[in-house]
Amino acid sequence: MDIGALHFQNPEAFWLLLFVPLLVALYVYRQQRRKSTIKFPALAIAKKAVPSRRVRFRHIVPAFRLAALVCFVVALARPQNAMEVEYTSTDGVDIMLALDVSGSMGTLDMLTRTEQAKLGVMNAEKILKRGEYWKYSRLGYAQDVIAEFIGKRHSDRIGLSAFGARSFTQCPLTMDYGSLLEILKASDDLARDTLVNNRTAIGDGLMNALARLKMSDAKSRVVILLTDGRDNASVVPPVRAAEVAKSLGVKVYTVGVGKKSGKILAFQQNPWTGEISWGERDITPEEGIDEDVLKAIASKTGGRFYRAENKAELEKIYSEIDELEKTEIETIAYARYAEKFYPWLLVGALLILLELILANTRFVRIP
Structure with a gap:
């Protein structure tokens, strides 16, 4: 399978991307079902409270996780860069x-x-x-x-x-x-x-x-x-x-x-x-x-x-x-592939590391 200049040795791995929308739907469903209870002496004042940036950007943590999953799937598909090499055999x-x-x-x-x-x-x-x-x-x-x-x-x-x-x-x-x-x-x-x-x-x-x-x-x-x-x-x-x-x-x-x-x-x-x-x-x-x-x-x-x-x-x-x-000239052409999945693995690993750091620091949740 070729996409642009890249050749994918295991394109069947892309079927795993079908789980991405399912995971997004599951996350949305769980967020809607989630209920929190807190005792506050003045309900009117609580309703006027404006959500902080931390609350507005709390969904970035699972987004990093999904992006990492996509990177791992692409790496699993083994992207390769094909370089065509030709050898000419001449009977002079x-x-x-x-x-x-x-x-x-x-x-x-x-x-x-x-x-x-x-x-x-x-x-x-x-x-x-x-x-x-x-x-x-x-x-x-x-x-x-x-x-x-x-x-x-x-x-x-x-x-x-x-x-x-x-x-x-x-x-x-x-x-x-x-x-x-x-x-x-x-x-x-x-x-x-x-x-x-x-x-x-x-x-x-x-x-x-x-x-x-x-x-x-x-x-x-x-x-x-x-x-x-x-x-x-x-x-x-x-x-x-x-x-x-x-x-x-x-x-x-x-x-x-x-x-x-x-x-x-x-x-x-x-x-x-x-x-x-x-x-x-x-x-x-x-x-x-x-x-x-x-x-x-x-x-x-x-x-x-x-x-x-x-x-x-x-x-x-x-x-x-x-x-x-x-002159009889015979041209032998073949493709030599260079593996390109390493960058995808690296990006996926960095996204997982970033997700763990944010989930345990800036966006830590306290039950």
Whole structure:
């Protein structure tokens, strides 16, 4: 039984309060039946006598007794203060992000029309020298989308491995998302260093991520591999790496980025003046991703293959993966009670003591 913020463990004790009105009625009845006789020589003078304060407040003594009874009944009902306590049990997901940082990730083929028009009116040479074009590249968009993905996770360990001509770990599994985002932001520096080298080691990149997940005891272990090219530099073939992932129970999602065909915005240099300007060029078949290999990797490990030709599609892909790999959170709630009957016992005892003192001093009755 709950009354306000208090919980009463033995509410049946409140039935005893039914005796309170009976005791009041009995007291009134006895007062009315009570008769006193005194010899006084002048009855007229006695009738004019005004009752003293002691007589007017004589009923306070039994009132204290009844109040004490009420306090004892409330104490008997065991009032308690309930405090709800929650414990959260989390089965986290360990996620390794394998990111392609080869030079081809600087390609400007995922631009919206607005972004392409914006870049087209800007000084190409300044944009190239400052490296500002990277935020509009495949890698730039990938960094933005992956950062959003990391921001949605709360109870998972996430790591980052990068691969180009070779693979290496940029950040081991961690819950320090702030540091991870800073490291992710610096990934375009690696791509600039490999700009003249478009070799891509997809298999080695996957193996590097698996090495970080091998000792993980998480209930779910996942690799999200993003690339825009074909494997041409791995020591371990991608399909063989997928078999290793399967044996470890690691699920691999593969994401291919970049247009399949068409024209892309590119820098061009005047051979006579050396001036840098904007131009367009066709996407060659050699630049496309190896969908068959990426599909095989995902299929062998129970993951999925995705293809993104623009930022909106890439955002949708990572949102879907985020939903598929939700952390299981179990909340256990219970109430802890603190006993609150002691004050009621104390007040009741003080009222009884006060009633005894007044009944034997100020309001003493002489038969």
